[in-house]
Amino acid sequence: MNIIKRLFRIGKAEAHSAIGSLEDPIKMTEQGIREMKEQLDQSIQALAQVKALSIRRKNEQEALVNQSSDYQNKAMLLVQKGIKEEMPIEDADRLAKEALKKKEQSLLDAQIAEGERQKLESDVEKMQININTLKSTISKWEGELKTLRARVQVSKATQDINKKMTQIDSDSTISMLEKMKDKVLQQEALADAYSHIADASKSIDQEINAAVDTSDAHAESELQKLKEQFNAN
Template identity: 25%
Template sequence: MGILKRIRKIVMADIHGTLDKLESPINMLQQYIRETEEQIVKAQQALSQQLYLEKKYETLIAETEALAAKRARQAELAVSRNEDNIAQLALQEKIKNENKTTLYREQYEATKKQTAALYEQINKLQEKYQELQHKKLILVSRLNTAQAIKTSNTVLSSFDTENAVKGFARIEAQVQKLEAEAAASNYFHQLQHTTKTQVLDQQLQEEVQQALEHLKASK
């Protein structure tokens, strides 16, 4: 049972760690940007299809108009030759092509409206994409600043000022001790120098006295 509990805790920890990564602000924003990029790609593909349909309808309209005009000329020629049966067949084809032309024009206009709406949607997607990219830059900057402040606060909170003060006090005590030793050494050095000077003066006084007595005796 203990082993199963430990395994469950490990699995849950991994799951929570994964969720934390997924819920990271930057990761979430990256996901939104990827989704927007996918929508833009789909919109571009749809636009390509729409433009293809527009060209196709333009071609069909031109072909049916040309064919209707051709059948109209054929009907006129048949009438001039009193070939009513041929004229009727030509007029029938002319009307069919005119109807097709009308239908193609309606479909063409509907396609153009869809294309215009698609252009508008693509523009909005591009604006949204640029907005998300701008927000990403701002959020990354803010996140880096927040992390830097958090790290600094962690360092400051872990800094033991009491130990630092004690350390400086110990250093100051050592400096004071060295200063005292230096002062004592200097005092004894001066004392010894003074003693030697005094001894030297007494010896000179004796010589001076002897020289004085000798001078008096010579007189």
């Protein structure tokens, strides 16, 4: 089949450098499958027609055989009528001969019909084999199409990743990281500077109060008083 030959060329075309992606083989496969399905429909219709002809010829052959038997019976009846003088012997013989001629013609036509029926049956068998092969081929290429589509998805994903990787400039990335590091160091240094400035701007009173802070001593004294109260009770 020309369609199948076209599909088998897909593998060769796919490997050819002129095809940049798998999309062209996918389109070719889809088109090929559509054409094969159309051919399958036409073949099934033709098969039905041939089967109908075969059935018709079979029915005709059986009818001719029955007709032959009928003429045989009529010829015998005519002969009997002649012998019994139920009709003129000359007429009986003449009609009996005509009946026998028709009998022979019916048998001949039945043989022809049977030969045609056998030929049609042979054609039906061949057509059925071709249809089964076509169905199998369609099923195979539908599976191949699924595989091709999956490969396209993987190919596109890989291509996108590789493209993004090629767009990454390692030198510019390192430079950016260095700038960020310098900025952090600058911020840390600036924070230290503000801390030193805050310490230097404390007033004399703040320094004196910090030096003579007696909050701990006062707390110690209060604790001692509480203990004495418990001891007195």
